[in-house]
Amino acid sequence: MQQKVLIVGGGFGGIRTALDLAKKGGFEITLISKNPNFEYYPGLHKILGISERVTVQVPLATIFKNKQVTLVIDTVVEVDLEQKRVTTNTGVFQGDFLVIAVGSQTEYFGIAGLPEMAYGFKSVAEAKKLRAHIETLFEKHAKTEKTETVVGLHMVIVGAGPNGVDLAGELASLDKYLAKKYGVLESFITVDLIEAGSRVLGMMSESVSHQVEQRLRSLGVNILCNRELRKEDSWTVKFADMTIGAQTLVWTAGIITNELVTKIKGLTLAKRNRVIVDNYLQPTNGESVFKDVFCIGDIADTKYAGLAQTALSDGTYVARTISKESAGKHLKNYSAKPVAYNIGVGPRWAVLTIGSFETFGLLPHVMRTLIDIRFFLSILPVREVWKLYSK
Ligand SMILES: Cc1cc2nc3c(=O)[nH]c(=O)nc-3n(C[C@H](O)[C@H](O)[C@H](O)COP(=O)(O)OP(=O)(O)OC[C@H]3O[C@@H](n4cnc5c(N)ncnc54)[C@H](O)[C@@H]3O)c2cc1C
Incomplete structure (x- = not known):
């Protein structure tokens, strides 16, 4: 009888596991995802681009067409690690192997007003919402008086990590294009990139930060470091030393593991609620292990978690491990790929x-x-x- 593999999440880690296992053959694979599309986050900034050609999502049904994978589009609400059983809004599924790859979500750190007022940039829907908002702002402020226009076209991006930097560059270029389209003076537009740390792309070398800062400034982006956001109201954004009048704040400064992870009994969580895993990516508390359950991608507490590249290599590793284990072969330890x-x-x-x-x-x-x-x-x-x- 074929062994059942249950995969939760149709993102980078989930689809890579399912595709690799389907290629190996011999498994009954079910992939459950709440989103019918795979979203290619590294391309999200293109939604703010000027070009109409945007390749950021693919239906899971297209990816798994003619593949031995059963797709279930539903939200998982409960996971039983002992039984390798998951409950969705409409059904219950059980497997011999369980792979959890539910990714991460935006973290607001309890900052007042932020979840309600800020624009996120973590999904195709959020990127499209921001794009539509910017276009509406230009349409509206082509006709308003000077002060209102200056406040209305003041955009603040908080968080100068890879996502914020990418977004700031794209937004500054989009603003120039829309200024021409709606006949708005470029001097009315402000794009601020605000960072709590002392430089942009703080996890990279100082020379990278320097080059990127120069590039952003040449695009017209103001960079303000060492500033922590305190509060956001409908027209003002408050920092320790200043209050900015702005109608658009995009929050890219916080990311945390999907909240589903915090609801799963038996997981031991590290920083950012990442799951502590053993040498095979199985959840562990250091003493006992949930055998044949795998946590991968953004949710696993591995060296390079938080990147698509890592989620993909985790998926490949887990598919290989499941295949070897079911054939009774020796398993190789996981090693984080640079x-x-x-x-x-x-x-x-x-x-x-x-x-x-x-x-x-x-x-x-x-x-x-x-x-x-x-x-x-x-x-x-x-x-x-x-x-x-x-x-
Ligand atoms: C704007 C942006 C740009 C990025 N750029 C890069 C880049 O250039 N390079 C790079 O390496 N990384 C990049 N990343 C990071 C990368 O996208 C993530 O590390 C990667 O998506 C993690 O893969 P994953 O499989 O763990 O989770 P995801 O790809 O997020 O997939 C999670 C899946 O789980 C599903 N899901 C969630 N909850 C449930 C539930 N309860 N029930 C059922 N399904 C559920 C979701 O619908 C989704 O299909 C970027 C991220 C963002 C936001």
């Missing part, structure tokens, strides 16, 4: 870092496009990738 950073900053400019190697400008931008295409080719047949890019 990651590379390729971050776009406005049109045709990016930074690429691999270990201590760093490069900036057009070439990394081209490489980023190639990386996107290579990724889609790894989950879709060539004709589907062609369709995506020729839409």
